[in-house]
Amino acid sequence: MTTETVQINPTIIKAFVHSTKNVLSTMANTQCTIGKPYLKEKNTSHYDVSGIVGFTGEIIGSVVISFTSEMAIKLVEQFTGENYTADSDYFADAVGELSNMIAGNAKSEFGLTAGISIPSVIIGTNHSVARMSDVPCVVIPCETPYGKMAVEVNVKCVG
Amino acid sequence: MKFLLVDDSRTMRNIWKKVVSSIAGTEVFEAGDGLEGLKQITENGPFDVMLVDWNMPNMDGLTMVTKVRETDKKSIIIMCTTEAEKPRIIEAIKAGVNNYVVKPFTPDTLLTKIDDTLKKAGVGQPA
Numbered sequence: 001m002t003t004e005t006v007q008i009n010p011t012i013i014k015a016f017v018h019s020t021k022n023v024l025s026t027m028a029n030t031q032c033t034i035g036k037p038y039l040k041e042k043n044t045s046h047y048d049v050s051g052i053v054g055f056t057g058e059i060i061g062s063v064v065i066s067f068t069s070e071m072a073i074k075l076v077e078q079f080t081g082e083n084y085t086a087d088s089d090y091f092a093d094a095v096g097e098l099s100n101m102i103a104g105n106a107k108s109e110f111g112l113t114a115g116i117s118i119p120s121v122i123i124g125t126n127h128s129v130a131r132m133s134d135v136p137c138v139v140i141p142c143e144t145p146y147g148k149m150a151v152e153v154n155v156k157c158v159g
Numbered sequence: 160m161k162f163l164l165v166d167d168s169r170t171m172r173n174i175w176k177k178v179v180s181s182i183a184g185t186e187v188f189e190a191g192d193g194l195e196g197l198k199q200i201t202e203n204g205p206f207d208v209m210l211v212d213w214n215m216p217n218m219d220g221l222t223m224v225t226k227v228r229e230t231d232k233k234s235i236i237i238m239c240t241t242e243a244e245k246p247r248i249i250e251a252i253k254a255g256v257n258n259y260v261v262k263p264f265t266p267d268t269l270l271t272k273i274d275d276t277l278k279k280a281g282v283g284q285p286a
Contacts, residue, residue, distance in 0.1 A: 022263060023263045026263035026264065026265060027263045079170070080170055080173065080174070089169075090169060090170065093168055093169050093170050094168075094170040096168065097168040097170050097171055100168070100214070100241060100262075101241055101262050101263050103241070104214075104240070104241020104242065104243070104262065105241060105243065105261075105262070105263065107241070107243075107244075108241075108242075108243035108244050108261075113244075113246075115214075116214060116241070118167065118214060118215070118216055
């Protein structure tokens with residue numbers, strides 16, 4: 001990918017920063033510190049638990065919310081009030097719903113007509129998520145009292 | 160008061176269930192998508208209040224609300240969704256929802272929204 005082809009819409013990145021902070025704070029009573037966004041080069045996920053939501057309409061692509069297992073377990077406990085293990089269906093459901101809310105909440109700030117997919121959740125070490133190769137994947141690193149997570153944004157505007 | 164909670168996320172249904180169970184005298188039913196929601200209405204309805212998510216597999220919440228309103232103008236329907244854009248909210252209101260709450264929201268926000276909607280509809284909560 002050449003530098004000329006890299007187009008990052010700051011409105012979209014800011015929307016994901018706002019939505020991540022809002023969802024974690026409102027639903028899990030958890031504050032997060034946002035690090036400096038950077039471009040991701042590999043398809044391998046950052047951490048062991050990934051919530052994936054696709055976008056359709058005037059914006060296409062996907063966002064992957066990637067958590068360390070330990071962090072996700074604690075976050076889900078804060079969210080649900082229950083202590084689920086990572087192999088529980090309820091754990092995956094809760095991670096999917098948090099991812100859904102982060103994507104949906106960000107979408108409302110895009111100022112575009114767009115839809116979101118039903119979330120998917122992948123759990124496992126070193127899993128990969130295929131992405132659109134013609135647009136950059138921007139990683140928004142997040143730090144919480146329970147550990148690290150990353151919001152990986154791979155979208156482009158087509159509207 | 161009979162509640163129907165329709166969301167494909169069991170987590171959200173559990174959270175909503177805790178919230179509505181704090182209202183005295185409630186009976187709670189659940190559905191994982193719009194189709195299941197319609198089935199619950201056929202088998203266990205009518206419901207006083209329905210909380211309905213928008214984005215669900217098989218049948219989305221907007222379609223379900225539209226179908227419910229073909230025959231039921233009385234039940235209170237509150238759309239609970241991440242869809243926060245104004246055109247979406249207008250679409251839901253046109254389909255017949257009584258109120259709309261955007262995720263994420265706290266349990267207190269949901270409870271207030273239910274209470275406000277019941278009052279607006281002239282329905283008192285049982286003591």
